[in-house]
Amino acid sequence: MLTVFDSVPRSDRIIVALDCDRAEALSLAKQLQGKAKWMKVGMTLYYAEGPNIVEILGLLGYKVFLDLKFHDIPHQVAGAAESAVLAGADMITMHAIGGMQMMEAAQRAVDESGSDAATLAITVLTSMDEEQLHQTGVNRTIPEQVQALATRASDAGLSGVVASPQEAGMLRRLLGPDAYIVTPGVRPAGADRGDQSRVATPKEAFDAGASHIVIGRPITQAEDPVAAFEAIAAQL
Template sequence: MAELVVALDLPTAGEALDLADKLRGRVDWLKVGLQLFIAEGPNIVSSLKERGFSVFLDLKLHDIPNTVASAVTSAAARGADMLTLHASGGDRMLAAAVEARDRLTGARPILMGVTVLTSLGSEDMRGVYAADPEPLALDLSRKANTIGLDGVVCSAWEVAAIKRAASPGFACLTPGIRPDASGGGDDQRRTATPEEAVAQGTDYLVVGRPITRAAVPEQAAEEFAKRMGRAPGS
């Protein structure tokens, strides 16, 4: 069954932990991204772990192989349960991350390769990569699977094809989840509803603003979980 991941894209630890406390018992996974990590540092990961959450550390690593391998080791030491790195970073970078994960003696973070950001539409892609989103996402996913990553970050609309191209057990995490088909009018482009994402076979649905900016975030989280076919807290 797909997991709901709530993105704590908030400016301070106080706000993030207050929201985490409201969501405890309703969701298992929380995401720490660049905004919160830069503001508060790695201690925010430890604080969320102490509250019993699984933590998705979404830093989208993209650097020389040695630096990325060291970052994977450091993230694991802080307790990150899932970590992102750009699948476009090249085979040597991805392999170094996998090797660093496999050398760990304790818990190993799930390594997810970022394929194509869901904020990029076809026009954006042609201006940057001279390619459409799905073919590039498929190519990067095949490579990530071959090298040994656990899964990829992609749009919901690429999930079924990626699982066919890589393997059915290759995990797919989908941002850009919105409550209705209009997409919400924000910076995301390749969006999907919870029902659409689940139907496509995604394993993790990341939801940020529709929950964090809701009048009652805990109720919004419960509604998303219900639409995913999950009972509250399951």
């Protein structure tokens, strides 16, 4: 299925995960200027540095995926979503299991702020396998749970979802050509899986229907991050 993202080169839809401290994050960002277009700021970096790190990355020319996975009562998540986009985030996340009212409140807050940031629902974490999902009390299979939560996120008006690349094809068929489908758990062939359970290569993820892929350690912990990024881009 052709998507609205296909006009953008795949290399421009790689999101580099800066799960590190400020000094390392800024060093990586400066090295990758002119190569990567997106940087991900997660809890590790954001809780240490706050909104300022989002602003700095924006000034360096990056789009920022602020991955804080909001999950609280609707009022709190609405406030968090507004604060995130006003800080300059171009993409934000919340847990779909927070429910329809929570997701609708977040989307409403983003809309009212005047931001065009993408709003994404976390479905099932890419570190989880079937056994771990069932231990949380969910009796569906992972694909069933991902599909159910993605449907609710779409009904709430969100821009898309975060899921493993193994669910990307199903989600593209379910959500259509305009949806953001952002896939962590992406590893170049032969790379260490780390703490990820449901993985695919960058090309496999894009071929399946991902709009964006998130790659951290294979780039950020490489001896030469620029060379690592370029090698991945060349495979696309």
